[in-house]
Amino acid sequence: MKEWIDVAGLEEIPRLGARMVHTDSLHLALFRTAGDEVFALEDACPHKQGPLSQGMVHGTSVTCPLHNWKIDLASGEALAPDEGCSRTFKTRIQDGRVYLSI
Amino acid sequence: MKEKLVLIGNGMAGVRTLEELLKLDNGAYRITVIGAEPHPNYNRIMLSPVLAGEKAVDDIVLNTREWYAQNGIELKTGDAVTAIDRVRRTLTLASGASVDYDRLLIATGSTPFIIPVPGHDKQGVLGFRDIADVEQMLAAAGQYRKAVVIGGGLLGLEAANGLMKKGMEVTVVHLLDRLLERQLDGPASALLKASLEERGLTFLMEAQTAEITGGERVEGVRFADGSEIEADLVVMAVGIRPNMALAQQAGIYCERGILVSDTMQTYDPRVYAVGECVQHRGTCYGLVAPLFEQAKVAANHLASFGIARYEGSVTSTKLKVTGIDLFSAGEFIEAEGDETLVLQDPAAGIYKKLVLRDNRIKGAVMYGDTMDGTWYFTLLREGTDISAFRSTILFGQHDLGDAGHGDARASTMALPDGAEICGCNGVCKGEIVDAITKKGLFTLEEVRAHTKASSSCGSCTGLVEAILAGTVGEGYDKVPSKKGMCGCTEHSHDEVISAIRHGGLKTMQAVRETLEWSTPDGCASCRPALNYYLLAHWPGEYRDDAQSRFINERAHGNIQKDGTYSVVPRMFGGLCTADELRAIADVSDKYRVPEMKVTGGQRIDLFGIRKEDLPAVWRDLAAAGFVSGHAYGKALRTVKTCAGKTWCRFGTQNSTALGVKLEQLTWGSWMPHKFKLAVSGCPRNCAEATIKDFGVVCVDSGYELHVGGNGGIKVRVTDLLCKVQTEEEVLEYCGAFTQKYREEAHYLERTAPWVERVGLNHIKKSIVDDAAQRQALYERFKHSQQFAQVDPWGQRAGGEEAHEFTPLKVAG
Ligand code: SRM
Ligand SMILES: Cc1cc2nc3c(=O)[nH]c(=O)nc-3n(C[C@H](O)[C@H](O)[C@H](O)COP(=O)(O)OP(=O)(O)OC[C@H]3O[C@@H](n4cnc5c(N)ncnc54)[C@H](O)[C@@H]3O)c2cc1C
Ligand code: SF4
Ligand code: FES
Numbered sequence: 001m002k003e004w005i006d007v008a009g010l011e012e013i014p015r016l017g018a019r020m021v022h023t024d025s026l027h028l029a030l031f032r033t034a035g036d037e038v039f040a041l042e043d044a045c046p047h048k049q050g051p052l053s054q055g056m057v058h059g060t061s062v063t064c065p066l067h068n069w070k071i072d073l074a075s076g077e078a079l080a081p082d083e084g085c086s087r088t089f090k091t092r093i094q095d096g097r098v099y100l101s102i
Numbered sequence: 103m104k105e106k107l108v109l110i111g112n113g114m115a116g117v118r119t120l121e122e123l124l125k126l127d128n129g130a131y132r133i134t135v136i137g138a139e140p141h142p143n144y145n146r147i148m149l150s151p152v153l154a155g156e157k158a159v160d161d162i163v164l165n166t167r168e169w170y171a172q173n174g175i176e177l178k179t180g181d182a183v184t185a186i187d188r189v190r191r192t193l194t195l196a197s198g199a200s201v202d203y204d205r206l207l208i209a210t211g212s213t214p215f216i217i218p219v220p221g222h223d224k225q226g227v228l229g230f231r232d233i234a235d236v237e238q239m240l241a242a243a244g245q246y247r248k249a250v251v252i253g254g255g256l257l258g259l260e261a262a263n264g265l266m267k268k269g270m271e272v273t274v275v276h277l278l279d280r281l282l283e284r285q286l287d288g289p290a291s292a293l294l295k296a297s298l299e300e301r302g303l304t305f306l307m308e309a310q311t312a313e314i315t316g317g318e319r320v321e322g323v324r325f326a327d328g329s330e331i332e333a334d335l336v337v338m339a340v341g342i343r344p345n346m347a348l349a350q351q352a353g354i355y356c357e358r359g360i361l362v363s364d365t366m367q368t369y370d371p372r373v374y375a376v377g378e379c380v381q382h383r384g385t386c387y388g389l390v391a392p393l394f395e396q397a398k399v400a401a402n403h404l405a406s407f408g409i410a411r412y413e414g415s416v417t418s419t420k421l422k423v424t425g426i427d428l429f430s431a432g433e434f435i436e437a438e439g440d441e442t443l444v445l446q447d448p449a450a451g452i453y454k455k456l457v458l459r460d461n462r463i464k465g466a467v468m469y470g471d472t473m474d475g476t477w478y479f480t481l482l483r484e485g486t487d488i489s490a491f492r493s494t495i496l497f498g499q500h501d502l503g504d505a506g507h508g509d510a511r512a513s514t515m516a517l518p519d520g521a522e523i524c525g526c527n528g529v530c531k532g533e534i535v536d537a538i539t540k541k542g543l544f545t546l547e548e549v550r551a552h553t554k555a556s557s558s559c560g561s562c563t564g565l566v567e568a569i570l571a572g573t574v575g576e577g578y579d580k581v582p583s584k585k586g587m588c589g590c591t592e593h594s595h596d597e598v599i600s601a602i603r604h605g606g607l608k609t610m611q612a613v614r615e616t617l618e619w620s621t622p623d624g625c626a627s628c629r630p631a632l633n634y635y636l637l638a639h640w641p642g643e644y645r646d647d648a649q650s651r652f653i654n655e656r657a658h659g660n661i662q663k664d665g666t667y668s669v670v671p672r673m674f675g676g677l678c679t680a681d682e683l684r685a686i687a688d689v690s691d692k693y694r695v696p697e698m699k700v701t702g703g704q705r706i707d708l709f710g711i712r713k714e715d716l717p718a719v720w721r722d723l724a725a726a727g728f729v730s731g732h733a734y735g736k737a738l739r740t741v742k743t744c745a746g747k748t749w750c751r752f753g754t755q756n757s758t759a760l761g762v763k764l765e766q767l768t769w770g771s772w773m774p775h776k777f778k779l780a781v782s783g784c785p786r787n788c789a790e791a792t793i794k795d796f797g798v799v800c801v802d803s804g805y806e807l808h809v810g811g812n813g814g815i816k817v818r819v820t821d822l823l824c825k826v827q828t829e830e831e832v833l834e835y836c837g838a839f840t841q842k843y844r845e846e847a848h849y850l851e852r853t854a855p856w857v858e859r860v861g862l863n864h865i866k867k868s869i870v871d872d873a874a875q876r877q878a879l880y881e882r883f884k885h886s887q888q889f890a891q892v893d894p895w896g897q898r899a900g901g902e903e904a905h906e907f908t909p910l911k912v913a914g
Binding site: 005007008012013014015016017019020021022023024027030034048050051054055056057058059063065066067068070081100102 | 541551552554557621622623624625626629630648649650652653654656657661663665713905909910911912913
C-alpha cells in the first residue's frame, strides 16, 4: 500500500505554474491549474527529457520549455500529433495541503 | 438527445466543415452525410493529374470510409437529396428514403455548364467535374483519337493536357483571342499558348461553337462561321454554375448562388451553406482556399462559438500542367494611376508583372518562374509597403534555403527523399511527403505540427510549402487571409493591440473576455504575447505575470538542453575592469561553472549553472556591480561597440562611450522580440552596426542612424533612417524608434520584418519628419523605463520568487 506524503501547502505552488519536487531517487513536477487542481508528473518530457516543471501551464496541459510539446497533466500523454508519455503520480488536496503518492 | 446535423454534398467544402467542427467540439451533433457520388470525399483538384496519368484515383481520397466510421458519421453515398421540407425538417432522397435534421449544411458544389447547342446531349460530350467524367475520358482515350476541348480556361487546359498525355490529338477551342483571360494578361497568355503548342496542342481561337454533329455519338464540332472539325470526344469546360436547384425548390433565397451571411447561414438560420454553391457578398468562389475559410467559419458557428466571421477572400491561381509555371493573383490588369513593374525575358520564357498602388502590390502575373508567387501573394494580402525593396522585388525573395540548403531554385520536388529540408529538426523530404499523403495534411500549420519541419527557425518554410504544393496540389490555403494570434482566438495581433490601447483593457482576463477567447487561460503562445502587450501599454500599472513568461524570462537565464541555466552579466558597451573580471572568475570557481565563453555580444557567458544556485550566483555578481544581461529575454540585449576615437587611428567619435550611454538608456526594456544595438566609430564598421536593430555609424560630421538590421536566420542589412549631429540626438532618436517598435510591432516580430511590413516611410514620418511625435515617443519610452530598469537578478538574489528556484524535498 502506497502512502500519501505531505509535500506542500497549495499556496506554495503558483497558480498556472509548477514546483520541482526532489525525492532521493526521483525528480517530479507538481502543477497547479487555474482551477486549483494539482497534478504530478515525472519531471521529464517524453520527447528529450525536458524539465516539464519549467514549462507553461494552460488548461490541464503543460507546454515543454525545450521544444514545445504539449503534455496532458492528467494522463501524462503528449497531445497529438506528438506521441509519448510521462509517468504520472497521484495527488490529493486536503485542508489546503497537497499530498503525493509515490 | 443530441441535435442532428445533416450534410448534403460529400465534397471538399462540406467535409472540411465537418473536420473543423470535430476539431472544435467532438460530439456536439449526430452527423449524417449524403453524397450523390458513389465515392468517399476525394481531392477534386487532383482529377487533372489523375487524367494525365500522374496519380491514381486511390491516391486522391481524402477521407476514407473508416474516417467517417471512426468519427461516428453516418455516410450515404450514391444517393442524392431530391427535396428539402423545411417545415417538417426532413429530406427526401432519390432512393426514396427520408432523413430528419435539426441543422442542415448544404455543400452541393457546382455543375459544369454545358452550352445548349444542338447535339450537346450526344454520347461522348462531357463536362470535367468528377471521377465519373474522368473515367469516361480515360475510356475514350483508349478507344478514340480526336478530342476537342471547348474552353481555354484553367480546367479546359488541364483537361486538354491530360487527354494529350493519354495519346489523343487535342484541339482547344476558345471564344476569345487570349487563353486564361481571367488569370493572365496578354504577354503571359501568348507565352503560355506558344509553349502548349510546342507540346502538341492545337488551338482554335475566336471560334464560336454552333453545333455538335454526329449520330448517337459525337463525330464533330461545327462553328458559327460554318467551319467544322472532327471529334470523337468533346469536353466542355466553359464555366461552372453553383448547384442551387435543391435549395431553390425548398424556397431558400438564391441569386447566382445560395445567399449566405458572414456566418455562412442562409435565410433560414437552421440551414448553413458553404462551398461553390454559395454566394457571399456578391461573390461565388471556384477555388478551394476560400471555401476552406468558409468551412472554418461555418464550423465555428455550428459549435456555438459564434465569434468567427467570413469576410470574403482574395484568391490566387496556378495551372496544374506539369512543366508549365504560371501564377496570378489580385487585380493584375492595371487601373488608372496604378504603376506596373515588368520583367520580361522571352528567350528564357519568363514574364513577371506586378501591379502597384501606393507602393503596395495589388496584383501579380507570373509565367515561367513562379517561385516567388507565394511571397508576392503574402505581400498583397498583408498590404505590405514595398518601397524599401521595390528595385529588386522582381528578382524574388532570395531567402529560400539560406540555411545551407543549397540552390533551392533547382526544383524542390526533384530532390531525393533523403534530402534534409529542416536543419533544426532533421526532417527529410521523404518524411514530409509521407506525412502529407498518409495523414492527409493540407496546410503549412499541419505539416509543422506533424513533422516539426519549419516549426523552429522557419528558414525552410519556403521549401516545405513547395513540397506541400507539389504533393497536395496548388490552391491550398497557403496564407490564411486573416491570421488569428493563435488557436485560442480569431483576432489578429493588430486587433488585440488596438483593443488593449483603445479599449482600455488592462488585464489578460479582460482581453480574453472582451475578445472572446476560446480557451479559459490561453496557451503558451498567446499568454506571453498578451503579457507583453499589456506591459508595454500600461507601464507601471500592469503587473507582470510570471506564469505567462517563457521559462527563460521567468528564471532570468537561458535554459540549456540538460535543464541547467546560463548566466550572462551585462557589460555595458563591452567594457570591463580587472575587478569585474576577477569577480566573474571567483563565481566560476565557487560554483564550479563547467564552461565559460566570450559571446558574440561582447560579454561573458557562464554555462551549466544549476537552477538552485542561480540566486546565489547573482548575489555574488551583484556585489561586484553586475546586473542581468537579459541574454534570455525578448528585451534589450547588447550594445556592441568598437574601439573608437580614443584609441583607433581611424575613429571619428567616441563610439565606446556612446555605446555605454545607449545601453544605460535602454537596458531592462521589454520588447516584442530581442533588440540589439551597435555603435561603430567609422564606416569600417567593426561593431557590425548595419545588421543591428538600431545601429550607429559615426562619421566625421556626426552620426548615421540605421534601423531594421538582422544577423541570425535571415540576414538583413539596415535601412538608413537619417543622420544627426549630436550624441543627445542619437539618444532621442534611438528611444523614439525603440518605443515605436515596442508599441506597434507584433509579439515575436523583430525589427527587420516589422520595418519591411510597415515600410520605412511610416517610421520616418513619426521619427524623422515630426519632431513633436519623436519627442512624445521618447518621453513615453523614458517613462516606461522607470519601471523597467530594475535588476531582476538583484531582486531574486534578495529573495523574490524564491519558490521558482527551490525544489520541494521529499524523502523516499
Ligand atoms: C550566447 C550566444 C552565442 C555565443 O556564445 O556567442 C547566443 C546564444 C543563443 N542564441 Fe544567439 N547567441 C548569441 C549571439 C547572437 C548573435 C550575434 C550578436 O548578437 O551580435 C546573433 C545574430 C545577430 C542577430 O540577432 O541579429 C544571434 C542570433 C540568434 C537567433 C536568430 C535571431 C534572428 O532574428 O534570426 C536566435 C533564435 C531566436 O532568437 O529566436 C538565437 C538564439 C540563441 C539562444 C538563446 C537559443 C535558445 O533559445 O536557447 C542561445 C542561448 C544559448 C545559451 O543558453 O546561453 N540567436 N545570436 C550569443 C549571446 C550574445 C549575448 O552576449 O547576449
Ligand atoms: C478538374 C478540376 C481541377 C480543379 N483544380 C483546382 C485547383 O487547382 N485549385 C483550386 O483551388 N480548385 C480547383 N478546382 C475547384 C475545386 O475542386 C472546387 O472549388 C471544390 O471542389 C468545391 O468544393 P465544394 O464542396 O463546394 O463542391 P464539390 O467538391 O463539387 O462537392 C459537392 C458534392 O456534392 C454532391 N451533390 C450535389 N448535389 C447533391 C445532392 N442533391 N445530394 C447529394 N449530393 C449532392 C456532388 O456530387 C459533389 O460530390 C478544380 C476542380 C476541378 C473539377
Ligand atoms: S548558440 Fe546560437 S547558433 Fe549556437 S546552437 Fe545555440 S542557437 Fe544555434
Ligand atoms: S524535450 Fe520536451 S519538447 Fe523536446
